[in-house]
Amino acid sequence: MTIDAFGNIEVFGYDGVLAIGDTHITERTGRRIDDFSTAILGKVDQAADVAIERNLFPVHLGDLFNRARENSLELLARTAASLQRFPLPVGMGLPVVVGSHDPVETTLTDKDAMQLLATFGRVFPMGKPGKVLTLVLNSGERVGLWVTPAGSRVPERIDAEPGTHNIMFTHHDFDFNGLYPDAHELHEIEGCDLMINGHMHKATPMVLKGRTACHNPGSLARVKVDERNHKPVVSVWTPAHGLSLEAVPLKFAEHVFDMTGKEVYAADDRTLKANLPKGLSLSRFAAKYRQRDSLEAGRTDDGSVLAEELDGYFQMTAAPDNLRRYMANMLAEVVEARKAA
Known part of the structure; x- marks a missing residue:
């Protein structure tokens, strides 16, 4: 050089x-x-x-x-x-x-x-x-x-x-x-x-x-x-x-993501209804299941799921990079403060 x-x-x-x-x-x-x-x-x-x-x-x-x-x-x-x-x-x-x-x-x-x-x-x-x-x-x-x-x-x-x-x-x-x-x-x-x-x-x-x-x-x-x-x-x-x-x-592992709430598989409606508890409709069951999965998916120690959702919002709204950096680092500071508490 x-x-x-x-x-x-x-x-x-x-x-x-x-x-x-x-x-x-x-x-x-x-x-x-x-x-x-x-x-x-x-x-x-x-x-x-x-x-x-x-x-x-x-x-x-x-x-x-x-x-x-x-x-x-x-x-x-x-x-x-x-x-x-x-x-x-x-x-x-x-x-x-x-x-x-x-x-x-x-x-x-x-x-x-x-x-x-x-x-x-x-x-x-x-x-x-x-x-x-x-x-x-x-x-x-x-x-x-x-x-x-x-x-x-x-x-x-x-x-x-x-x-x-x-x-x-x-x-x-x-x-x-x-x-x-x-x-x-x-x-x-x-x-x-x-x-x-x-x-x-x-x-x-x-x-x-x-x-x-x-x-x-x-x-x-x-x-x-x-x-x-x-x-x-x-x-x-x-x-x-x-x-x-x-x-x-490069070598990499295939299945490395928590897919909670992200994957939906087709099923026969009649089979589902037959296996539901008495008095619970399919629509009410689906609503409760979605609510449970959204809570489970949000439980992370590092705010990573919230960061993922923010990034998706920024992409949809074409937010500038400086705003993305500001919000990402603000979230990181909140997470660090929570860990130290």
Whole structure:
């Protein structure tokens, strides 16, 4: 790695790039019933294995943590150990696009977990829009790595160096042919070959806008019930891939969600009526059952179900990211205060 007098960074010795989706590292999230921190750090370790085996420069697409101020020292230590496994130049932490969950305020501060890991050299936060560095691959080809973090406008064009491949890493809501209603419309970024997006957890097909191939590979983490069918992958790019990405599947467990109140199976009405207690109608039974299930689903120690419902509301109303962050962190503070009481 070299840095010239103008602060331009050049990194040598890799064969390509590895894109790593949102991880939302935390001890427990949403309706997950497994050991979420062990599961997600296991996927981080798998991503590091792919980077090592295929000699790829790793880039995380944002939302490293589920909460900006994740304060479990044990979890932070385990996260740092996993991040240390990535093959990176001496003195450089894992490059991470600053996502919507990573800072409480508009930029990282010393109170945020990602900034703490950056201080110890485990993370290289990419929080300012623009060019970050140039990769000089073993093939001799040059690759410009650009970033548009959460809350910044994705540009219409970039000042690409002639004869280079250029990749823009983003963390935004995009429509991807209508799969995400009310999201921002995709557009060509003049001078940019690929745009690789985080934030949107479900994988979507590539969309070609002019000369820019727009990709959304999806998250490593499955934090909500509606993501249970998503299959986590990491994405490989080398010059041989052109405008495409190669999805490398990761190992994951299938059934990790509490589905209380979320799954309904069809049954014969006559059979149901025959088995009801005397005097209880089917409609009254259904009402009581729904009431019981909603109470059971809401009983969590960490406010995760409420957080899930809030997130669903924010998506329906297209609430801005700063409001989402504010409400999520307010809920986290209430939960911490309740635990301490």
